[in-house]
Amino acid sequence: MYGHTRSRQGIEPSLVAFAVPCHSCIIAPAIGSVGSKGTIGRPGIPMKGAVVTDVANPEAETGSQRSVDALSAERRSKRDSLRDKGIDPYPSRFDRSHTNAELRKRHGDLPADARTGEIVQVAGRITSVRGHGKLVFATLQDVSGSIQLLIPVSNLCEAGAAVLDKSDLGDWVGATGEVIVSKRGELSVELTELQLLSKALRPLPDKWHGLSEAEMRYRQREVDLLANEDTRRVFGIRFKVVSAMRDVLVAEDFLEVETPILQLQAGGAIARPFVTHANALNIDLSLRIAPELYLKRLVIGGFERVFEIGRNFRNEGVDTRHSPEFTALEAYRAFGDYTDGMGLTERLVVAAARVATERMTFTTAGGPVDLTPPWPRQELLGLIEEAAGRRLHPSDPVDDVRSACRDLGVEFEDPWGSGRLIFEIYDKVLLPNMLGPVFVCGFPVEVSPLARHQLTDETLTDRFELVVDAKEYANGYSELNIPEEQEARFRGASAAAAMGDLEAHPSDMAFVRALEYGLPPTSGIGIGVDRLVMLLAEVDAIRDVILFPMLRPESQG
RNA sequence: GCGCCUCUAGCUCAAUGGCAGAGCAACGGACUCUUAAUCCGCAGGUUCCGGGUUCGAAUCCCGGGGGGCGCACCA
Numbered sequence: 001m002y003g004h005t006r007s008r009q010g011i012e013p014s015l016v017a018f019a020v021p022c023h024s025c026i027i028a029p030a031i032g033s034v035g036s037k038g039t040i041g042r043p044g045i046p047m048k049g050a051v052v053t054d055v056a057n058p059e060a061e062t063g064s065q066r067s068v069d070a071l072s073a074e075r076r077s078k079r080d081s082l083r084d085k086g087i088d089p090y091p092s093r094f095d096r097s098h099t100n101a102e103l104r105k106r107h108g109d110l111p112a113d114a115r116t117g118e119i120v121q122v123a124g125r126i127t128s129v130r131g132h133g134k135l136v137f138a139t140l141q142d143v144s145g146s147i148q149l150l151i152p153v154s155n156l157c158e159a160g161a162a163v164l165d166k167s168d169l170g171d172w173v174g175a176t177g178e179v180i181v182s183k184r185g186e187l188s189v190e191l192t193e194l195q196l197l198s199k200a201l202r203p204l205p206d207k208w209h210g211l212s213e214a215e216m217r218y219r220q221r222e223v224d225l226l227a228n229e230d231t232r233r234v235f236g237i238r239f240k241v242v243s244a245m246r247d248v249l250v251a252e253d254f255l256e257v258e259t260p261i262l263q264l265q266a267g268g269a270i271a272r273p274f275v276t277h278a279n280a281l282n283i284d285l286s287l288r289i290a291p292e293l294y295l296k297r298l299v300i301g302g303f304e305r306v307f308e309i310g311r312n313f314r315n316e317g318v319d320t321r322h323s324p325e326f327t328a329l330e331a332y333r334a335f336g337d338y339t340d341g342m343g344l345t346e347r348l349v350v351a352a353a354r355v356a357t358e359r360m361t362f363t364t365a366g367g368p369v370d371l372t373p374p375w376p377r378q379e380l381l382g383l384i385e386e387a388a389g390r391r392l393h394p395s396d397p398v399d400d401v402r403s404a405c406r407d408l409g410v411e412f413e414d415p416w417g418s419g420r421l422i423f424e425i426y427d428k429v430l431l432p433n434m435l436g437p438v439f440v441c442g443f444p445v446e447v448s449p450l451a452r453h454q455l456t457d458e459t460l461t462d463r464f465e466l467v468v469d470a471k472e473y474a475n476g477y478s479e480l481n482i483p484e485e486q487e488a489r490f491r492g493a494s495a496a497a498a499m500g501d502l503e504a505h506p507s508d509m510a511f512v513r514a515l516e517y518g519l520p521p522t523s524g525i526g527i528g529v530d531r532l533v534m535l536l537a538e539v540d541a542i543r544d545v546i547l548f549p550m551l552r553p554e555s556q557g
Numbered sequence: 558g559c560g561c562c563u564c565u566a567g568c569u570c571a572a573u574g575g576c577a578g579a580g581c582a583a584c585g586g587a588c589u590c591u592u593a594a595u596c597c598g599c600a601g602g603u604u605c606c607g608g609g610u611u612c613g614a615a616u617c618c619c620g621g622g623g624g625g626c627g628c629a630c631c632a
Contacts, residue, residue: 133588148592184590206580322632552623
């Protein structure tokens with residue numbers, strides 16, 4: 001929008017090349033008055049000759065380093081030769097009139113050889129050049145997409161021609177020209193001016209194959225992003241997913257809050273935390289494994305609807321579905337129960353899919369998944385009955401449930417009670433075969449230390465999990481708000497921990513004290529954002545939806 | 558943590574015990590409608606690191622490192 005008023009400037013296109021000096025030419029004397037002499041020795045600016053210094057450092061040299069240096073030195077010397085002509089290779093700003101996508105939207109349906117008479121200023125990175133002597137084609141990529149630059153070299157002033165002559169793939173440039181369509185029908189900007197905005201000193205990956213080695217894609221994500229269109233697609237989806245869900249929550253009067261990441265005791269889930277140290281207080285702290293307990297304290301404080309989208313940290317295994325730091329959305333809503341949680345979860349996921357992909361059907365390893373609501377809601381014990389051929393219940397004697405586990409080939413450990421064993425059957429037998437989307441409801445109290453028990457059955461909770469393609473995407477429940485019961489569950493867990501169960505939820509007496517001020521009936525949900533993005537972007541590694549995934553230090557060779 | 562696979566030019570990949578190669582990128586040149594432009598020419602290597610076997614190792618063996626996948630834990 002900001003471009004429309006400045007795009008024409010009342011100049012006849014045919015006159016532009018001859019009558020109007022380009023920006024570079026205007027800039028040139030200003031810099032030239034300081035002169036290349038004047039810029040030499042300016043602090044912080046790499047100068048001509050720096051190449052020599054770099055290459056002359058024998059200690060830093062390896063064979064491949066020499067090769068990089070050769071390509072890089074070539075680019076440095078091009079940049080420096082522009083400086084010698086009085087052209088600033090790092091100008092401070094550029095007035096873009098349109099993004100490439102805006103131009104396509106305005107002029108995308110013109111026939112071949114059309115001219116618009118509209119002068120525009122575009123900016124981006126050069127990703128491809130096709131030279132024909134006095135006519136050069138280049139592809140300019142900006143955040144919105146690509147557009148072709150059609151460059152009659154004779155149109156350019158001396159400075160512009162120099163910039164073109166010394167250009168490399170990867171350079172950022174700003175360009176001025178008329179929007180036209182080439183004879184072969186490609187929407188183009190026919191340049192009258194070309195300005196270097198920033199020089200790329202390192203060579204780009206293969207322009208056709210891109211960057212494929214996973215390690216470098218993760219370590220140097222910026223290169224992955226600039227070289228691989230699909231990577232830009234995936235993260236575009238990610239950003240839209242997060243903002244779509246935020247929009248839904250804000251529209252439903254939830255407040256976005258921030259709670260501690262550094263915690264005295266990591267609670268709200270069962271996981272091994274990362275531990276760090278606060279020098280000022282001389283205490284060890286854990287990085288949070290979930291924001292749950294703090295968010296409920298905010299509901300107790302009177303913020304009736306709160307949510308947080310943030311990073312959780314779990315010091316556990318790393319694989320295609322688990323990252324040590326991952327993003328979760330948690331939302332808590334006073335006066336609701338777990339059925340409200342299911343409704344909210346459904347609205348959030350559907351909005352994310354609609355905004356980010358404009359689709360509802362997605363390909364997964366297990367087959368196509370249709371997210372069109374409403375999603376079925378099924379009772380865990382009913383599903384178990386179908387799979388095991390017999391009714392199991394958390395109140396059943398442990399030995400009975402153990403024998404069911406043996407029949408189903410489910411391994412178990414001694415401290416586990418009937419509830420945990422039933423959950424294990426679900427996790428190992430049912431879950432791997434579920435395509436979904438489906439809400440599984442009614443989990444045993446034993447595996448749900450923070451969830452309210454059912455009115456009619458004290459061994460089960462009003463809790464759900466959202467399952468898609470054999471994985472848990474969301475989890476939610478009617479929050480346990482009875483202080484004595486919460487304390488008792490914590491104590492039970494502590495006892496289990498004392499008996500060697502590493503998977504017990506730690507007691508948090510500050511949270512129990514908070515509950516004593518009164519938590520209203522509350523519905524809470526948590527959604528794994530990374531996994532949701534994986535589903536919607538149809539990628540199968542969590543690293544591919546995290547910009548900078550955790551890796552070991554780079555090998556020093 | 559265990560098992561399997563992998564690492565060769567800036568990038569993508571060949572070469573399986575016998576002279577380390579191609580495409581793209583770069584460099585020099587031709588070219589006013591290309592879009593993986595084309596054509597001619599030229600250059601580019603510690604084959605991840607260290608040891609061993611061999612007349613000879615990118616290739617086989619041992620050890621180490623990075624990465625990927627699978628199993629276990631976990632969401």
